[in-house]
Amino acid sequence: MSLLIAFVASMLVGCGTWLLLQRRLSRIIIGVGLLGHGANLLLLVSGGRRGTAPLIGVGDAADFADPLPQALALTAIVITFGVTTFLLALGFRAWQISNDDVVEDDVEDRYIARRAQIDREVADEIEAERAQAAEEDRR
Amino acid sequence: MKRLLVVDTSVRVLYHSILVLSLYFLFAGHNQPGGGFVGGLTAGAAVSFRYVAGGVDEVRKAFRLRPWTILGGGLLIAVVTAMVPIALGGSVLEHGDVEWDVPVIGVLKTTSALPFDIGVYLVVVGLILMMFEAFGDDLAVDDEYGTMGVGDALEADSVDHDLGGLTRAVDPELHTRLREPGDGRP
Amino acid sequence: MSQLVPLPIVLPLLGAALSVVFGRWHGFQRLVGVVCLSTSLVISIVLLVAADDTGFVVAQGGGWPAPIGISLVVDRLSAIMLVVSAIMLLAVLVYAIGQGEVERVHAGFHPTYLVLAAGVAASLLTGDLFNLFVSFEMMLAASYVLITMGGRAAQVRSGMTYVVISLVASTFFIIVLALIYSATGTINLADLSERIPELSGEVQLMFAIALLVVFGIKAGLFPLFFWLPDSYPTAPAPVTAIFAGLLTKVGVYAIIRTQTLMFPIDARPATLILVVAALTMTVGVFGAIAQDDVKRILSFHIVSQIGYMIFALGLFTVAGVAAAVFYTFNNIILKTNLLLVAGLVERRGGSSRLSEVGGMVRTAPLLGLLFALPALSLAGLPPFGGFVAKFAVFDAGAWSEQWVLVGVAAFVSLLTMYSMTKIWAGAFWGEREEEPSGRPEPGGRLGGPVLMVGSTAAVVLVGLAVMIWAAPLYAFTERAAVDLLDPSRYVEAVLGERP
Known part of the structure; x- marks a missing residue:
């Protein structure tokens, strides 16, 4: 049983990772969801074997399932739910602004790169002028 | 918006029964499956039926209070429940139980975890209402105008939809200044 | 208590x-x-005094005893972090009120900001690994809202990166938690401190590295910092300031806490930490040199400064950990301060880009002063608090004979000085080269609204107080370090006396 769950968890994490690497936020959100499910399943498996319902049930103490991972998984699910909602809102906003939900490159990075290029061009020009001047001097 | 008879009627039947179910989950939550979060989500499902039937106006009609008032009230109840034991000399979140001997019904037992759960319930319901408030409307706008371009989106009242209409109506000049794409640099 | x-x-x-x-x-x-x-600042100060008195103040949530219930623990490290973060949160709130932009327009600002404050406090106080996760999430969820508040295109773009990266880190945290729980059967930090040494060495090392990666993403360690300089500068000025000051340092706090408390000395990846520290320092500072925008320069410096803290921690000596603690809280003050000034410069000059502002030393001399003091301190010039912090780090490194790292740290200090000079020359001296992209606000004699300048000045004064009381503060961090390196005291305080 837990082998099956472990297998499912690994599938979920694998698919989630692949989706995370996409450029579109809608796919990333699904990826994050799958990744979260995988992690929560893993949390559930970490409690060990199956057993009867803890805390409310009556029975031998050795038969109970471990309640803590279940509580943890529940909390983690709630948090994932909330944050996924926020991501959806963000995607909606991105779509509102640009009609698209592609995660774009950092604008400032490109600006810096452009400045570097301009610097290089200027340096090249100066270099060329100097070379020309030296040429004329020699003549 | 065009309304469908079948959907309208079934929502009328379903809405209240799902709300009752959500209340059942809320109260049963202490030692059975359920609780504030699950109850709140169920109530949210009921609200989304109303949304499917009649759009965001229908949702507004269902709840008179503003979404953030519900959310804040829930948070307030939960936090106060957590704080009361500190004032009484216990530790945070500690809880006790009360038993009432109600004449006809019999013995009622409740714990102080119940108000906390009610708080959580209200927070979840408030959050879901806020989502409808924030995103429910704009889709309708898009149906009217087709897809929105950058300028449209900035001019449209999208500011007012931030946080479910939690934006103040201040001078429009400040709005525009805040919205200037100052760092959308070349 | x-x-x-x-x-x-x-x-x-x-x-x-x-x-x-x-x-x-x-x-x-x-x-x-x-x-x-x-109020929570006052309470934090009371807790600091109490923690320094007795070593630990412990509360058990719900009245359940320690390994079962939720423990909240104040020791010297969390107490000093709590006080410093409370001061910064209050100062930045006053600054935001003075600025009155995002704070005025969005009714959601105050609730979100307070949730952020609660999340920071919860991360510092919790004595339970899962609650650390929950507190982080509380803090991060609030930060997602704050960083995108206003919903401008640039904010949405950088917000996406920020939220997705943080979410991946959180998911990884859950996975690590699941593994740790299935290996030890507990998630209480004190309990873990006793059970982890029973595992085999490889498993211990794997957990230590996994937790380092989880918190490294939040703290901005070398290969994992790329999201930080991209996302922080787009937020509104007060939000950037509080993020720069607090969020990454809470990540550093979590690294210090988990590495010292949970793992025995031979399971800590000390060499890895030192290598990562050196790379974080250098890459961060080189990134800063390349930038042209004040906020982005400072954001890269956040990364570079994290390197110093991790370097001092990686020594795992009393002097090293003490230096790490001292550096961390001093850096919270400095970074908040510098970004508050950056916000004022942006408001006064209409842009935070160095080529678009200039000559502020004439138009707003007070801002120049408010910038110069923390900038010199950050670069590590005597007699400021930053010098004491850096000296402590170098001293600890020298005692542990990590000469290469001390050399790297000194070199990075020079480059830090260089990029502070660059901001100074670009924003305060000279003339502006291009028209600002925003609209400059007249700032009057002070250089900005009274509340904004006042709260910034208050933070500068706190930074100067660290310089004046450096000796008692350093003695305090040494006591904190002794506690941190001997986890048995923490365990005893939380779990009670053991036979």
Whole structure:
């Protein structure tokens, strides 16, 4: 049983990772969801074997399932739910602004790169002028 | 918006029964499956039926209070429940139980975890209402105008939809200044 | 005393609830925010004194005893972090009120900010690995809202990166938690401190590295920092300041806490930490040199400075850990301070880009002063607090004979000085080269609204106080380090006396 769950968890994490690497936020959100499910399943498996319902049930103490991972998984699910909602809102906003939900490159990075290029061009020009001047001097 | 008879009627039947179910989950939550979060989500499902039937106006009609008032009230109840034991000399979140001997019904037992759960319930319901408030409307706008371009989106009242209409109506000049794409640099 | 421990978490939450319910009354929101944060500052100071007195103040949530219930623990490290973060949260709130932009337009600002305050306090106080996750999430969820508040295109773009990266880190945290729980059967930090040494060495090392990666993403360690300089600068100025000051340092706090408390000395990846520290320092500072925007220069410096803290921690000696603690809280003050000034410069000059502002030393001399003091301190010039912190780090490195790292750290210091000079020359001296992209605001004689300049000046004074009381503060961090390196005291304080 837990082998099956472990297998499912690994599938979920694998698919989630692949989706995370996409450029579109809608796919990333699904990826994050799958990744979260995988992690929560893993949390559930970490409690060990199956057993009867803890805390409310009556029975031998050795038969109970471990309640803590279940509580943890529940909390983690709630948090994932909330944050996924926020991501959806963000995607909606991105779509509102640009009609698209592609995660774009950092604008400032490109600006810096452009400045570097301009610097290089200027340096090249100066270099060329100097070379020309030296040429004329020699003549 | 065009309304469908079948959907309208079934929502009328379903809405209240799902709300009752959500209340059942809320109260049963202490030692059975359920609780504030699950109850709140169920109530949210009921609200989304109303949304499917009649759009965001229908949702507004269902709840008179503003979404953030519900959310804040829930948070307030939960936090106060957590704080009361500190004032009484216990530790945070500690809880006790009360038993009432109600004449006809019999013995009622409740714990102080119940108000906390009610708080959580209200927070979840408030959050879901806020989502409808924030995103429910704009889709309708898009149906009217087709897809929105950058300028449209900035001019449209999208500011007012931030946080479910939690934006103040201040001078429009400040709005525009805040919205200037100052760092959308070349 | 233990009754006070949950209050720094619960009070801001109560304030958040009140300011949501009464969101219509803006003045009330401001009042609630300031009152809540001042009260929790006072409580934090009381807790600091108590923790320094007895070593530990422990509260058990729900009245359940330690390994079962939720423990809240104040020791010297968390107490000093709590006090410093409370001061910064309060100062930045006052600054935001003075600025009155995002704070005025969005009724959601105050509740979210208070939730952030509660999340920071909860991360510092919790004695339980899972609650650390929950507190981080509380803090991060609030930060997602704050960083995208306003919803401009640039904010949405960088917000996406920020949220997705943080989410991946959180998911990884859950996975690590699941593994740790299945290996040890507990998630209480004190309990883990006893059970982890029973595992085999490889498993211990794997957990230590996995936790380092999880918190490294939040703290901005070398290969994992790429999201930070991209996302922080787009937020509104007060938000950038509080993020720069607090969020990454809470990540550093978590690294210090978990590495020292959970793992025995031979399971700590000390060499890895030192290598990562050196790379973080250098890559961060080189990134800063390349930038042209004040906020982005400072954001890269956040990364570079994290390297120093991790370097000092990686030594795992009393001097090293003490230096790490000292550096961390001193850096919270400096970084918040510099970004608050950056916000003022941006407001006064209409842009935060160096080529678009200039000559501020004439137009707004007070801003120049408010920038120069923390900038010199950050670069490590005597006699400022930053010098004491850096000296402590170098000293600890020298005692452990990590000469290469000390050399790298000294070199990075020079480059830090260089890029501070670059900001100074670009923003305060000379003339501006291009027209600013925004609209400059007249700032009057002070250079900005009274509340903004006042709160920035207050943070500068706190930084100077660290310089004046450097000796007692360093002695305090040494006591904290002794506690951190001997986890048995923490375990005893949380779990009670053992036979």
